[in-house]
Amino acid sequence: MSTNPHAEALRFEDVTLRFPGARRAAIEDVSLQVGRGKFVAVIGPSGCGKSTILNLAAGLLAPTEGEVHFAGERVTGVNSAAAYVTQQANLLPWLSVRSNIGLALKFRKVPKEEREARVDHWVRLVGLTGFEDHYPRELSGGMQKRVSIARALIYDPSIVLMDEPFGPLDAITRLKLQQDLLNLWEEQNGTLVFVTHDLNEAIYLADEVIVMSSGPGTVRRVLDVPFARPRTIGSLVESPEFAELYNDLWGLFTSELQTTDATA
Numbered sequence: 001m002s003t004n005p006h007a008e009a010l011r012f013e014d015v016t017l018r019f020p021g022a023r024r025a026a027i028e029d030v031s032l033q034v035g036r037g038k039f040v041a042v043i044g045p046s047g048c049g050k051s052t053i054l055n056l057a058a059g060l061l062a063p064t065e066g067e068v069h070f071a072g073e074r075v076t077g078v079n080s081a082a083a084y085v086t087q088q089a090n091l092l093p094w095l096s097v098r099s100n101i102g103l104a105l106k107f108r109k110v111p112k113e114e115r116e117a118r119v120d121h122w123v124r125l126v127g128l129t130g131f132e133d134h135y136p137r138e139l140s141g142g143m144q145k146r147v148s149i150a151r152a153l154i155y156d157p158s159i160v161l162m163d164e165p166f167g168p169l170d171a172i173t174r175l176k177l178q179q180d181l182l183n184l185w186e187e188q189n190g191t192l193v194f195v196t197h198d199l200n201e202a203i204y205l206a207d208e209v210i211v212m213s214s215g216p217g218t219v220r221r222v223l224d225v226p227f228a229r230p231r232t233i234g235s236l237v238e239s240p241e242f243a244e245l246y247n248d249l250w251g252l253f254t255s256e257l258q259t260t261d262a263t264a
């Protein structure tokens with residue numbers, strides 16, 4: 001384990017979280033580290049505690065036992081260094097695309113001129129030129145996701161937490177957004193923790209994949225994804241190393257499902 005706080009963004013130390021009245025813990029004895037500048041995917045069966053891990057990292061939940069640390073400090077309240085992209089886009093319906101994207105800059109009192117320039121830049125980066133003045137209800141699901149990603153990344157947060165942000169999208173929009181996110185993240189090089197059910201997505205995007213088990217949620221394995229960056233999803237898919245890693249993950253996943261069935 002790294003002891004250099006500057007090299008480490010997030011650390012869970014033996015974290016257990018038990019919701020009030022629940023029969024068993026949502027997650028139990030979870031220890032993990034996320035290095036600064038790393039892209040880490042968390043995968044596991046439904047209900048294994050993936051969102052709970054993000055909520056703990058965001059400081060929206062407090063551990064029942066154990067400790068969560070961010071940038072060397074214990075998280076004891078809302079982690080204001082973290083941007084959180086939830087499953088739903090959660091845009092403010094009464095604000096335009098521009099205003100939604102610029103919200104965090106406004107809260108941080110960034111001067112208007114600089115704010116406008118940064119919003120323009122991000123509107124272009126996420127491919128929403130021409131839609132700046134539209135309202136969320138006038139956008140497709142994929143466009144709403146683009147707004148929520150721009151809104152999270154625009155203020156250079158120390159860490160971005162994403163909970164299945166591409167879940168409900170069609171396969172083509174999803175692939176496009178995965179590549180876009182990859183390009184944006186490679187440009188920014190921040191720390192990103194990404195929850196997904198999709199094995200391909202985990203391998204395309206991440207430096208490390210944390211595989212979780214359920215009942216209660218624990219960390220089963222951490223796999224390294226050795227592919228160089230910048231990455232292109234199209235060329236990764238054709239490589240034999242991709243197939244090998246996919247099979248490793250699939251093996252872990254299927255044995256996990258069998259264990260879950262056996263204990264159900």
Ligand SMILES: Nc1ncnc2c1ncn2[C@@H]1O[C@H](COP(=O)(O)OP(=O)(O)OP(=O)(O)O)[C@@H](O)[C@H]1O
Pocket residue numbers: 019020022026044045046047048049050051052053217
């Ligand atoms: N507010 C809550 N109160 C009680 N139990 C909860 C609460 N939120 C989550 N749980 C339970 O905690 C466990 C972990 O839930 P969590 O949402 O973290 O799982 P997940 O892996 O993100 O699931 P999914 O992949 O289906 O989104 C589940 O058993 C869930 O039922």
